[in-house]
Amino acid sequence: MSLQEQFDQAASNVRNLKSLPSDNDLLELYALFKQASAGDADPANRPGLLDLKGKAKFDAWHKKxxxxxxxxxxxxxxxxxxxxxxxGLQ
Known part of the structure; x- marks a missing residue:
């Protein structure tokens, strides 16, 4: 199985976890997925001051x-x- 196929399978599997991962795990997953899919985050696109969730996600991605x-x-x-x-998986 190619790396891309393994990545796609992992992305599918993450939707079938028995329970929701911690916020830190979710941020890590988001950051790695975005880095693998879109490359480096553009600092010019950082969400605004009031978008705390968006900023946290962007910052996690930007660290990659x-x-x-x-x-x-x-x-x-x-x-x-x-x-x-x-x-575990469902």
Whole structure:
């Protein structure tokens, strides 16, 4: 299975976890997914002051700047596998 196929499978599996991951885990998943899908975050697109959730998500993604698509995919897959091990799948 190619890395892209593994990444796609992990993205599918994350929707079927038995319970919702912690906020920190969700931010990590979001950041890795965005880095793998869209590359580095553009600081000019940071959400406004009142969008706390959007800012947290953007900041988590922005911290992944410089991480290659492949490395982000591998980290995302590993994170999902870790969550599956701790939370299980439905």
């Amino acid at each position: 700047a410089g991480l290659s698509k492949e490395d982000a995919q591998k980290a995302y897959i590993a994170k999902v596998e870790s969550l599956i091990a701790s939370l």
